[in-house]
Amino acid sequence: MKLILSEEQQFLKDTAQSFARDKTPVTHFRELRDSENAQCWDETIWKEMVELGWSGILVPEKFGGSDFGMAGISVIMQELGKTLTPSPILSTSVLGVSSINMLGSDKQKDDYLPKIVAGELTTALAIDEGNHHDPFAIETTAIIDGDHWILNGKKVFVVDGASADIILLVARTSGKSGESNGISVFAANKDTTGLNITKISTADSRNYANIEISDLKLEQSALLGEQDLAGETLEKILDLGRIAISAEMLGNTEEAFEVTVNYLKERKQFGVQIGSFQALQHRAAKMFCEIELTKSAVIAAMHAADENSNELERLSSLAKFQAGETLHLVSNEAIQMHGGIGVTDEYDIGFYLKRARVAEQIFGTSEFHQARYADISGF
Amino acid sequence: MEHLEQFRQEVRDWLEENCPPSMRTPMVPEEEVWGGRNAEYVNPESKLWLDRMGEKGWTAPNIPKEYGGGGLDRDQTKVLHQELFRINARQPLNSFGIWMLAPCIIEFGSEEQKLEHIPKIIKGEIRWCQGYSEPGSGSDLASLSTKAEDMGDHFLVNGQKVWTSYADKADWIFALVRTGPKEPKHNGISFLLIDMATEGVSTKPITLISGKSPFCETFFDNVKAPKENLVGVENSGWTIAKKLLQHERNFISNFGLAGGGTGSGADVVNIAKKYLGEVNGQIANLTHRENITLHKMKEHAFGLTLQRSGDEGAKASAASSMFKYYGTEHNKDRYELMIAAMGNKGLGWTNEGFSDDEQAITKAWLRTKANSIEGGTSEVQLNVISRRVLDLPN
Numbered sequence: 001m002k003l004i005l006s007e008e009q010q011f012l013k014d015t016a017q018s019f020a021r022d023k024t025p026v027t028h029f030r031e032l033r034d035s036e037n038a039q040c041w042d043e044t045i046w047k048e049m050v051e052l053g054w055s056g057i058l059v060p061e062k063f064g065g066s067d068f069g070m071a072g073i074s075v076i077m078q079e080l081g082k083t084l085t086p087s088p089i090l091s092t093s094v095l096g097v098s099s100i101n102m103l104g105s106d107k108q109k110d111d112y113l114p115k116i117v118a119g120e121l122t123t124a125l126a127i128d129e130g131n132h133h134d135p136f137a138i139e140t141t142a143i144i145d146g147d148h149w150i151l152n153g154k155k156v157f158v159v160d161g162a163s164a165d166i167i168l169l170v171a172r173t174s175g176k177s178g179e180s181n182g183i184s185v186f187a188a189n190k191d192t193t194g195l196n197i198t199k200i201s202t203a204d205s206r207n208y209a210n211i212e213i214s215d216l217k218l219e220q221s222a223l224l225g226e227q228d229l230a231g232e233t234l235e236k237i238l239d240l241g242r243i244a245i246s247a248e249m250l251g252n253t254e255e256a257f258e259v260t261v262n263y264l265k266e267r268k269q270f271g272v273q274i275g276s277f278q279a280l281q282h283r284a285a286k287m288f289c290e291i292e293l294t295k296s297a298v299i300a301a302m303h304a305a306d307e308n309s310n311e312l313e314r315l316s317s318l319a320k321f322q323a324g325e326t327l328h329l330v331s332n333e334a335i336q337m338h339g340g341i342g343v344t345d346e347y348d349i350g351f352y353l354k355r356a357r358v359a360e361q362i363f364g365t366s367e368f369h370q371a372r373y374a375d376i377s378g379f
Numbered sequence: 380m381e382h383l384e385q386f387r388q389e390v391r392d393w394l395e396e397n398c399p400p401s402m403r404t405p406m407v408p409e410e411e412v413w414g415g416r417n418a419e420y421v422n423p424e425s426k427l428w429l430d431r432m433g434e435k436g437w438t439a440p441n442i443p444k445e446y447g448g449g450g451l452d453r454d455q456t457k458v459l460h461q462e463l464f465r466i467n468a469r470q471p472l473n474s475f476g477i478w479m480l481a482p483c484i485i486e487f488g489s490e491e492q493k494l495e496h497i498p499k500i501i502k503g504e505i506r507w508c509q510g511y512s513e514p515g516s517g518s519d520l521a522s523l524s525t526k527a528e529d530m531g532d533h534f535l536v537n538g539q540k541v542w543t544s545y546a547d548k549a550d551w552i553f554a555l556v557r558t559g560p561k562e563p564k565h566n567g568i569s570f571l572l573i574d575m576a577t578e579g580v581s582t583k584p585i586t587l588i589s590g591k592s593p594f595c596e597t598f599f600d601n602v603k604a605p606k607e608n609l610v611g612v613e614n615s616g617w618t619i620a621k622k623l624l625q626h627e628r629n630f631i632s633n634f635g636l637a638g639g640g641t642g643s644g645a646d647v648v649n650i651a652k653k654y655l656g657e658v659n660g661q662i663a664n665l666t667h668r669e670n671i672t673l674h675k676m677k678e679h680a681f682g683l684t685l686q687r688s689g690d691e692g693a694k695a696s697a698a699s700s701m702f703k704y705y706g707t708e709h710n711k712d713r714y715e716l717m718i719a720a721m722g723n724k725g726l727g728w729t730n731e732g733f734s735d736d737e738q739a740i741t742k743a744w745l746r747t748k749a750n751s752i753e754g755g756t757s758e759v760q761l762n763v764i765s766r767r768v769l770d771l772p773n
Contacts, residue, residue: 003687261769276772281765288764289701296683314679322680374672379648379662 016079024085026348033205039163040207041086050119058097063113070305074247081251088122091160094244096123098237103225124164126155133364142171151216161209162199180231185224204358239316242363243301246323253327256352260334290326297322317369324366331356390462397431399424402469414503432471433502447498476500476507478630483623487611510540510554521564527556536602546582546595559614570616572608589745627754628703651720704760707750714744
């Protein structure tokens with residue numbers, strides 16, 4: 001495994017970079033935040049992403065996608081992360097596609113994947129139920145009732161849950177909370193009776209929902225793949241999500257750092273550029289080191305996913321941990337080094353801090369992944 | 380690729396025939412080979428192994444064949460290392476000549492110097508030491524004052540160097556000397572090669588907080604060094620000096636990886652399990668376990684960064700400062716974690732009450748404190764990153 005990008009991956013990264021710079025600079029996010037747009041991402045921009053093929057990067061060719069892999073989608077996420085571009089890529093093109101593709105039957109793939117590729121359908125993966133990410137702590141139940149499934153429970157903090165057409169519900173069909181066995185995934189149309197979706201308002205001004213599930217009645221065909229057996233695959237799907245968001249967080253970090261270093265070169269106090277102060281230089285240099293480590297962890301994880309490496313779990317945890325730690329550090333230092341204007345709403349740098357903390361939570365904090373890494377490694 | 384696999388087979392066959400049995404066992408400190416005129420070989424197979432590898436040029440695989448190197452490209456070198464690793468082959472030769480000097484002579488030296496010095500380095504015939512720091516010139520290396528006066532056919536060298544590793548065992552020294560006392564400090568330095576057997580050269584060992592050390596003070600008292608031993612142009616030695624430091628940093632940064640560089644080779648996780656106990660196969664104390672996990676994750680990401688840098692084909696550059704800074708700080712952290720996990724067993728000095736392994740860790744812990752000082756302090760590395768990579772103002 002070489003820790004570099006192929007020519008095609010580099011090309012995709014360059015395309016995404018131009019896209020973000022030209023079409024969705026940070027002002028785009030600011031406008032969305034200040035608008036009445038409840039879904040927090042822009043329909044026209046998403047259509048353009050779809051036209052570029054980004055919705056189908058993880059979709060096999062026979063269902064209309066490009067099968068370009070995690071490296072492909074990760075470099076796009078990284079570039080979009082630089083300008084805080086909101087889009088349903090994570091919820092739909094990574095998590096939705098992977099769930100359907102890795103769990104679903106051929107018929108289900110045929111039903112959903114081409115529509116996702118065409119941009120006609122967005123999805124959300126509803127998994128967490130508590131205050132912290134804990135993938136097997138599933139108490140939402142699904143029981144068979146004649147020729148239907150009946151689901152009851154709740155989901156919280158569902159990424160893009162407030163806009164998705166299809167909600168992918170992780171439910172327990174047997175066993176007890178905490179067990180990997182007995183987990184199943186169901187696809188439900190957002191308008192189905194018994195599914196009560198409430199948008200929540202978060203610091204990063206993006207799209208999340210809490211979902212109440214009460215006597216939700218689903219056809220048997222709503223079950224993705226096999227009953228009880230989704231646990232292991234779900235971990236892998238989550239790992240892909242973790243890698244993708246790590247890439248986005250790397251992009252957040254790179255941009256916040258660059259903006260800050262540029263500020264150190266511009267801002268003058270005591271008659272000199274503040275970047276000439278060693279107290280700031282050394283902190284900047286240490287951040288540079290952590291960013292380099294993050295780049296390596298992210299690129300290793302995305303290649304591991306594409307190569308089906310048995311190191312995927314460890315590397316995905318390493319990537320999410322390192323990306324989280326580094327973004328945490330850089331988003332705090334960025335504010336401090338900007339001084340007064342850093343804490344004003346008028347200046348963009350604060351957006352990175354607010355996005356940072358939310359992204360750190362998604363699919364497991366650094367603490368979660370540190371514990372997971374230790375367990376996998378046998379420490 | 381096919382060509383590479385063929386090369387792998389050749390390497391494998393050659394090693395099978397030429398790597399002596401005892402050279403496939405873990406290295407013991409007293410059998411480490413540094414070569415040189417006065418080398419003593421505790422194990423005769425060490426000498427045999429060095430001679431065979433030196434003859435192949437594989438002690439310096441990527442140096443061109445005409446200077447006695449292996450003439451291998453990057454991929455072939457990687458294959459060679461993999462095959463050596465596969466049979467647990469010992470390092471045939473430790474050498475500042477190979478790690479630091481040879482790449483600089485290749486880049487800056489004359490053809491005569493290349494032909495004279497590099498083959499002897501590669502075969503381990505001549506052992507080199509590094510004359511950089513002086514009592515008054517540590518981090519501010521360019522303020523050095525050891526002077527070399529132009530006497531026509533030779534330089535007359537007077538002054539003192541400090542922290543010269545193994546100066547008492549080395550045959551030659553590559554030294555920074557001041558040839559232009561009136562020039563601005565960076566512009567009056569030359570890079571000079573001096574035979575340690577020359578009259579007027581003397582050395583004195585330094586004892587460190589960890590006990591005995593390879594470090595020495597080196598004195599030059601009216602030492603005559605022939606003009607042909609000047610590398611590059613007179614008064615432009617600082618450029619070579621900086622390049623050599625990058626090679627040194629790249630080498631030292633490997634200390635950041637478990638098993639690399641100065642240390643006892645002990646793994647912090649195993650140490651913690653042994654001295655803190657295990658519960659269900661896990662380090663019993665959760666606070667230690669957490670600290671060690673953090674450390675291991677950073678190490679993993681750092682190792683991937685070294686790998687990425689290699690894959691990107693990055694040349695020695697300002698990034699070497701990052702590796703030097705991070706690697707050495709990480710290595711210090713490792714030994715702090717290790718002695719913390721060992722409790723009162725991590726503080727032994729002699730064998731009264733402590734095993735050899737325990738004392739070795741205590742000594743290694745103290746030795747690591749120099750890692751972030753030698754070869755440029757951590758603070759200097761952070762300065763280099765700030766100025767050269769981030770382009771922050773002076």
